[in-house]
Amino acid sequence: MSDTPALPPDRILSGREEEMRQRAAGIVEELARTIRQFPAEAEDLDLLRDAAERLGALFLLVIAGEFNSGKSAVVNALLNDTVMPEGVTPTTSAIHILRYGPSTNEVVGIDGIVEHTYPADFLRDVNLVDTPGTNAIIREHEALSQRFVPRADLVLFVTSADRPFTESERQFMTEIRGWGKKIVVVLNKIDLLRNDEEIAEVIEFIRTNSVRLLGLEPQIFPVSARLAREAQTSEAPEERERLWAASRFGALEEFILSTLDEQTRIRLKLLNPLGIADRVGGRYRAIAAERLDLLDRDLQTIERIEQRIAVFESEMRADFTAYLSRIEAIVYRMNERADRFFDRTIRLGRVFDLLDRERIQREFEQEVIADTEQQIDAAVAEMIDWMVERDLRLWQSVTEYIDRRQLDRHQDEVVGESGAQFTYDRQALLGAVARRAGEVVEQFDPGREAQVIAEALRGAVTQTAVAEVGAIGLGAAVIALATTAAMDVTGILAAVTVGGLGLLILPARKRHARELLRRRSVELRERLAEALSDQFDREVRRSTARVRDALSPYATFVRTERDRFQRLAQALEAVDADITELRRVLEG
Structure with a gap:
């Protein structure tokens, strides 16, 4: 089962965008030609080939983070529906790909990747991937997750407010950064904190350590996916409004559904193979x-x-x-x-x-x-x-x-x-x-x-x-x-x-x-x-x-x-x- 669907026929790149796409593809192809003379590892050639192919695929948004950080809850809140299973144990034990479809459906591929279709409009332009926890007990699931990261055009990294920026998260974010990926941090479960001061303190902790340890200052969205889902399912308008405001989920939703527009997605998609090429090229330069x-x-x-x-x-x-x-x-x-x-x-x-x-x-x-x-x-x-x-x-x-x-x-x-x-x-x-x-x-x-x-x-x-x-x-x-x-x-x-x-x-x-x-x-x-x-x-x-x-x-x-x-x-x-x-x- 393919996980790199082509752009729909009505998605036509502008002349400049097509020129940039061809330049990016040419760089990847030249790098592949060069490293074959070492000779290259098959895995590296596969990464470059996949990167070139994905230039013609839909935007790929990958959700990553430790288990029980609420990744699945964030996905469900974005979809306004319970699509992904949630729980206090590692419930997401495989890669899940969400794509647009006229109806809800689920198929398990021969490689263990679970493909979902769901009639959400933003999935017409974006494929969303939910990964196993970075600290999952079953280590092969973590390896599968890390191998999937290079394909991402944007990584939504979910961390929990009660244990933000753990050692395993820092290591995983370093790995993501090494691929040249844009990282957006979602600070979930802010409802566990007592007040805005504590939320601001945790945000500053994440920002400071990101700059110090990773050399980047990521965009951080503090949310409560649980409160967002309660707001979405509440029948009382006032209660729904209160819960939605308390969840702060609106800013993340706005970013995913509006700010991450077509031009931004195209730019990030073109940057993706460059990050992969930089990573692979750096290894062979070494x-x-x-x-x-x-x-x-x-x-x-x-x-x-x-x-x-x-x-x-x-x-x-x-x-x-x-x-x-x-x-x-x-x-x-x-x-x-x-x-x-x-x-x-x-x-x-x-x-x-x-x-x-x-x-x-x-x-x-x-x-x-x-x-x-x-x-x-x-x-x-x-x-x-x-x-x-x-x-x-x-x-x-x-x-x-x-x-x-x-x-x-x-x-x-x-x-x-x-x-x-x-x-x-x-x-x-x-x-x-x-x-x-x-x-x-x-x-x-x-x-x-x-x-x-x-x-x-x-x-x-x-x-x-x-x-x-x-x-x-x-x-x-x-x-x-x-x-x-x-x-x-x-x-x-x-x-x-x-x-x-x-x-x-x-x-x-x-x-x-x-x-x-x-x-x-x-x-x-x-x-x-x-x-x-x-x-x-x-x-x-x-x-x-x-x-x-x-x-x-x-x-x-x-x-x-x-x-x-x-x-x-x-x-x-x-x-x-x-x-x-x-x-x-x-x-x-």
Whole structure:
């Protein structure tokens, strides 16, 4: 059974009213389109759809308040008939909708809503809803009442003079106010108060607390629905007049039947979807803000990790230069010893010694090579250990950053369940990075890592320098090249000397030998530096690439979602601006 009947055919909106109606409908539709991208809760979409549909429905006046506040009595007094049941217990246990009909009738819908028809003229333009008490014992009735409030174009809130503005009433009125509804307060049962001073005191109490707690000053009608019904049923004119005056019901009746004219009803009806849109839009603006705050902190974490990678690369390069200089210095000192060796060995006094190539080679190895091989291997091993340790520290820092982000998981639940897929995806990707970092740290084998790097370094150097040396140590590869170069030089000098030309050309040949060795030394150092640098660069790229590969899906998600929620936040702000502007026009 529909509870949103269309306007009767003779109700035609003016051109301006139709324009305002279309603007309101457009705002609601745009908001619905926007929040679907979160995605939206089905309940919120239903509220917006219902709000748009109700723009073409009759004015909806909702009666709310605690049970035994006299809501049903107020309705009966407005109808001048006993239509709704009254009593001291919660007699209204369901939603009751009163509509115009040529005769009195009552039908219970499949949703438990009771529909009444009654031949009261004001019901031609207004649907009246009587709700269960806000403090009803049966809690589902209260929930039904609260779900119905968003549909109201005007809320008539009934409070009892003997317990005005109770805590449950304040909470319920706050809920109503949150939907942007216009609230009119009916202070019923004023006949329980002793005089006008007490009535005025209660009215002031309600007004003061409404302003203080709700930020609004509602219109307040003090009435006695009981005296009004007694006046309506009294057969004595004087008694009827006295009771009616004492009931003060005339002012409320005038408001409902006359002051609440067509123009006012249309204005309130157009404001109704704006209130709903404001409420729903505000919720999703909060969701977007929470998501953006979370994503901004995620992005900061990613940026910190990127900064940590940049620092890692910078520090690695700076420290590598020191290691490279240390290794080059070892080769340089070996070359200095070689210079001294040639000065002492290649001279006329040792001409016959130069004929003994094996002896010269032994002396060269003892005096020039010495422990150069061990020094180079030790320096390279130390460099490798340093690279392995720094790689581990990089992963440990990533683990620490991600662990701190995982502590923020509770933030995902702050804004409700909208975007549950977002929460799931983010946590899954964050967890994937955490697991990857944890696995690397837990399974990190320094010995194995060092061996991989050492083999790669040795291979790079031997391929660059002396491919024939095979799988030997890095220092041995360097020494092999140096020794080969030195022996070539001594062999040439020996041949020249034996040829009898030593007295004439030995000094020149010695200079030539020194220059040749120095060129070979420079070539050796350059080849060694190039090989080490290339392999070092590959290792640094490998280390950072592994971190970035692990981080990449999470980083892509964060940046993509941040851009998406920024667009959604901007769209929601635009809708909010449209709501504010249209509300200003309607209320101006």
